[in-house]
Amino acid sequence: MDIALKILEWTAGLAGFGWFVWWRLQKDESGPWGFVIKGAASLIIGYCFIRYGVGMFREGGLIAVVGLAASMACALALGVIWRDDLLGAIAHPFASFYEDETPLESKPYYDQAEAKRMAGDFPAAVAAVRAELEKFPDDFDGRMRLATLLAEHSEDLAGALAVIEDTLLLESLAPGQIAYALNTAADWHLKFARDSEAARLAVERIITMVAGTNAALHAQQRLANFTTPEMIAHEDNHEPIAIPEYQRKIGVRRKFVAAEKPDINTEERRLHDRLAKNANDWSAREELARLYVEEFEFYERGLQELEILITRPGQPQREVVRWLHQRANWQVKLFNDVEGGRATLKRIQALYPKSAAAERAAMAMLYLQPISKFEKKKAEE
Numbered sequence: 001m002d003i004a005l006k007i008l009e010w011t012a013g014l015a016g017f018g019w020f021v022w023w024r025l026q027k028d029e030s031g032p033w034g035f036v037i038k039g040a041a042s043l044i045i046g047y048c049f050i051r052y053g054v055g056m057f058r059e060g061g062l063i064a065v066v067g068l069a070a071s072m073a074c075a076l077a078l079g080v081i082w083r084d085d086l087l088g089a090i091a092h093p094f095a096s097f098y099e100d101e102t103p104l105e106s107k108p109y110y111d112q113a114e115a116k117r118m119a120g121d122f123p124a125a126v127a128a129v130r131a132e133l134e135k136f137p138d139d140f141d142g143r144m145r146l147a148t149l150l151a152e153h154s155e156d157l158a159g160a161l162a163v164i165e166d167t168l169l170l171e172s173l174a175p176g177q178i179a180y181a182l183n184t185a186a187d188w189h190l191k192f193a194r195d196s197e198a199a200r201l202a203v204e205r206i207i208t209m210v211a212g213t214n215a216a217l218h219a220q221q222r223l224a225n226f227t228t229p230e231m232i233a234h235e236d237n238h239e240p241i242a243i244p245e246y247q248r249k250i251g252v253r254r255k256f257v258a259a260e261k262p263d264i265n266t267e268e269r270r271l272h273d274r275l276a277k278n279a280n281d282w283s284a285r286e287e288l289a290r291l292y293v294e295e296f297e298f299y300e301r302g303l304q305e306l307e308i309l310i311t312r313p314g315q316p317q318r319e320v321v322r323w324l325h326q327r328a329n330w331q332v333k334l335f336n337d338v339e340g341g342r343a344t345l346k347r348i349q350a351l352y353p354k355s356a357a358a359e360r361a362a363m364a365m366l367y368l369q370p371i372s373k374f375e376k377k378k379a380e381e
Contacts, residue, residue, distance in 0.1 A: 289305035317357065
């Protein structure tokens, strides 16, 4: 049993010593060879310390003084060799409380490319971005920078669109990144190629690739009011507008002709035509609600149109909150219905509890006040 314990002690000791040596080889700033040299020098000094320093000290008398001096010299030499390691071992537990030892994340830097772009050296900027992309091929920001440089500064629309197509093949893209890339491609089709059909196809790809997301909903809104070939042709062939000479002393005139209200039938027909093409056209339905409420005082019809927007499934939270605030605003200012406005704002809290929108609704409820007689009379005038 004693022999087994001795073997275990020696084995554990040698294993611990071997692990320590391997660990120091990895951690030593001077490299593996530096640690080996320091270790060999320490062995020699340790031998001298035991052989001469301790041995001479044991003899006593005057020779013991020499042994003591030799021992001190050996200890000083060991301290010089291992001073950095000793100081690091002592200071590390305290420094770890203040220093973040998390390794820095490796990421691309486009400062040089941006400087080249601002200086007007676009080929050098393209080369700088490509150099970073060779190290970080999946960086979305770098790919879009490269596409922008090609399309907007190098007149290479085909190359920019090729970069976007290659970017869309990345597996780690978020829906917002896909939408941004395809919307950018659509903008370039309209701006540089004047091709509304290609631009429309790019936006339609958003709906297909990220179906059911807010990005797809916003793409549908863009398609509802998309630029047509006729609109592009009109922009390209428009004639300059002749501005007539302004009338002098217009400020002293007493009579002003009020702007005519838009014809209800024409405006309603125009907005209904837009909604017939796309029932999810938010802007058309919201414009129709404003037309009913603010221009023609068809309050109930306007609130109904707004309620369609609010209750439609899948609407983005930001838009629903905005429409509910608009409804509450109309209820208070047009109907003087403070309780109705408060109930509308409470719907925000019920739909999105414990959110920033719910907190803003709670604050808005504190400031709801009935319209005074003076304000009501002034509004009627």
